[in-house]
Amino acid sequence: MSDYVIETDGLYKVYGRKAALSNLSLHLPRGGVHALVGSNGAGKSTLFRILLGISSPTVGWSRVLGTDSQTLSPKTRGKIGWVNEEHTLPVWMTVEQLVDMQRAQYKSWDEGAFREVIRHFNVLSEQKVGQLSRGERAGLNLAMAMAQSPELLILDEPTLGLDVVAKQVFLESLLFAADHDECTIVYCSHQMDEIERVAESLVILERGRLASFSSLESFCERVSCWLLELDGGLPLDRIPGLLQTREVDDLTQVVVLDQDERFQEVLESFGARSVQRAPIGFDRAVNAYLNRNHHGTRLEIH
Amino acid sequence: MIQIVTGDPRPIFRQIVDGLRMKIATGELEPNTKLPSVRGLAMQLMVNPNTVAKAYAELTSEGLIETRKRIGVFVCEPRQRLSDAERERRLQEALQHFVSAVVSLGFDTEEILDRVSVELEPVKSQHDGTRGSGESR
Numbered sequence: 215m216s217d218y219v220i221e222t223d224g225l226y227k228v229y230g231r232k233a234a235l236s237n238l239s240l241h242l243p244r245g246g247v248h249a250l251v252g253s254n255g256a257g258k259s260t261l262f263r264i265l266l267g268i269s270s271p272t273v274g275w276s277r278v279l280g281t282d283s284q285t286l287s288p289k290t291r292g293k294i295g296w297v298n299e300e301h302t303l304p305v306w307m308t309v310e311q312l313v314d315m316q317r318a319q320y321k322s323w324d325e326g327a328f329r330e331v332i333r334h335f336n337v338l339s340e341q342k343v344g345q346l347s348r349g350e351r352a353g354l355n356l357a358m359a360m361a362q363s364p365e366l367l368i369l370d371e372p373t374l375g376l377d378v379v380a381k382q383v384f385l386e387s388l389l390f391a392a393d394h395d396e397c398t399i400v401y402c403s404h405q406m407d408e409i410e411r412v413a414e415s416l417v418i419l420e421r422g423r424l425a426s427f428s429s430l431e432s433f434c435e436r437v438s439c440w441l442l443e444l445d446g447g448l449p450l451d452r453i454p455g456l457l458q459t460r461e462v463d464d465l466t467q468v469v470v471l472d473q474d475e476r477f478q479e480v481l482e483s484f485g486a487r488s489v490q491r492a493p494i495g496f497d498r499a500v501n502a503y504l505n506r507n508h509h510g511t512r513l514e515i516h
Numbered sequence: 517m518i519q520i521v522t523g524d525p526r527p528i529f530r531q532i533v534d535g536l537r538m539k540i541a542t543g544e545l546e547p548n549t550k551l552p553s554v555r556g557l558a559m560q561l562m563v564n565p566n567t568v569a570k571a572y573a574e575l576t577s578e579g580l581i582e583t584r585k586r587i588g589v590f591v592c593e594p595r596q597r598l599s600d601a602e603r604e605r606r607l608q609e610a611l612q613h614f615v616s617a618v619v620s621l622g623f624d625t626e627e628i629l630d631r632v633s634v635e636l637e638p639v640k641s642q643h644d645g646t647r648g649s650g651e652s653r
Contacts, residue, residue: 247564382562389564390555407522411563431527490620493525 216280219244219366219398220265225274227260227422234260235271236422242400244365249413249430250402253504257422258402262368266296279365292320295364295397299371301351305344309337309354320362328361331387349380356384360391370402385412406497418503426503430496437499440468440477442486449484458502469494469502517552520561528563532571540580540591542638551581551589 220242227235235257242248252258263269265278267286276283281290304312317323335353337346346354352372359367369388373381388399389412403409409416409430416433418426426433437457444466450456455471466486470477478489494502518535520528539545551557554572558565572589575581583589598606618628 246566385562386559389562390559410522410528414564414566431529434527488620495523495525496527497523 216277217244218242218277218280220276220278220400222261222264222276223274225261225264225276226272227257227264227269228272234422235264238274238419238422238424240417240424240427242398242417244398246414247399247401247412248415248417249409250400250417250419251404251409251500251504252419252425255421256419258370258419260422261419262296262370262402265368266294267291292322292362293365295359295362295367297352297355297359297367297369297372299374301348301355303343303351303355305342307343308339309341309343309346310339312343312354313339313358316358316361322363324361324363327363327391328357330391331357331360334383334387347380349376349384352376352380352384353387356387364397366398366400368400368402371404372401373403373405373408381408388412406500409500410496416500418500420504434494434496434499436472437494437502438470438473438477439492439494439498439502440470440481440489441465441492442468442481442489444484444486446485448481448486452484454480457506467492469498471503471506517560520563528561529567529570529574532557532561532563532568533574536571536575537578537580545591547591547593549591550587551591553588 218241220240222238222240225235225238226233234255238257238261250258260269264271264276265283267283270284278286279290279293281287286294307315313328317325332353335350335357337350337354343351343354356372372388373384376384385408401409401412413430416426416428416430417424428436443464448459448466448468450459453468453470454477455473456468457471458467458469460467468481473480475491478491481489518532518539520531520535522528524531526534536545536551545551551572552560554565554568558568561568572581572583576583579595580592581589582592623631
């Protein structure tokens with residue numbers, strides 16, 4: 215058994231003149247919940263399509279559960295659960311017909327796991343799938359994916375469009391129905407509060423490349439926020455590790471990567487007064503990181 | 517029992533450790549109180565069970581809680597496991613942190629000291645209670 219659920223090496227996917235994945239090398243260890251974060255167009259969907267064998271890489275290779283993802287056997291494919299944001303299911307079937315079909319597809323179908331998840335949702339077996347609410351469809355999708363007894367469960371924006379209650383029920387089912395030693399979860403989301411609760415490690419994709427892979431805590435430790443007063447402007451291109459700057463009233467806020475206490479002197483050398491380090495939470499740290507290549511175009515510092 | 521918030525500068529793991537440590541220090545959680553299971557607390561807080569397990573491991577290594585096999589997790593009797601030098605070092609570190617955070621806020625020293633006393637009040641009565649030999653009767 216491979217120690218990694220997902221391995222990619224030098225992976226490229228090129229569409230015309232655009233590279234959706236660019237030299238992506240990712241080694242995701244077995245076990246736990248890994249969050250996958252990236253701006254729109256960072257290459258998440260392309261990566262999933264390649265991993266599931268739906269699409270083939272232009273250059274490079276990828277393995278899932280130790281097997282080349284281009285030659286997945288039905289058996290290995292059955293060990294990968296997949297829940298996406300669409301929650302598209304055949305609307306004309308009843309819940310019972312759909313579940314019967316899935317049960318017949320998967321040899322390792324775990325009825326207990328299915329019931330454990332579905333009981334949190336108000337889904338009746340005689341209901342037409344088309345009559346279910348978005349939250350109920352999400353629940354049904356998750357229950358069926360869990361029942362596959364997957365070794366790898368990929369969730370792509372699963373709570374998108376769910377209301378607060380449905381979201382909570384969904385997360386609860388996810389966190390407590392799965393045995394996270396047996397089943398590795400890749401959780402793809404833009405909801406930082408969910409990621410903070412659910413995930414142990416954080417993968418950041420940026421323009422088709424792997425930008426960061428660490429625990430949530432060590433990622434947060436790398437990002438620091440500074441408040442300062444300033445008369446002139448800051449020479450943005452000379453600030454080490456700059457992620458984001460913003461002006462709030464008379465204060466300038468600077469978010470940087472991998473800077474220690476000495477950064478205060480750097481700021482002071484640019485004429486900054488009353489420099490203070492301010493606490494920064496996970497959501498802001500990630501957002502600043504994802505925005506880092508936009509600071510030149512989005513913000514004008516006078 | 518404890519609250520956690522997302523978006524806080526402290527990671528959730530740290531919030532759980534701090535929250536329980538405070539409750540134990542103030543005596544709100546008395547020695548031999550049974551804590552929720554890892555899964556139970558994770559469900560209450562809606563967080564990953566591994567995060568709670570990590571927090572429990574940290575508190576166990578600090579000697580604040582212990583796992584009794586097949587019974588559960590319990591609050592320990594208070595005891596000082598750190599050396600005097602280490603206690604001194606940690607106190608100094610915490611003080612420096614605190615001072616650098618409040619120095620520019622414009623409160624005068626007396627006011628800050630008063631506020632610190634108020635915050636320490638619940639902890640103080642607890643320590644007096646456990647150390648005083650029979651006085652509490």
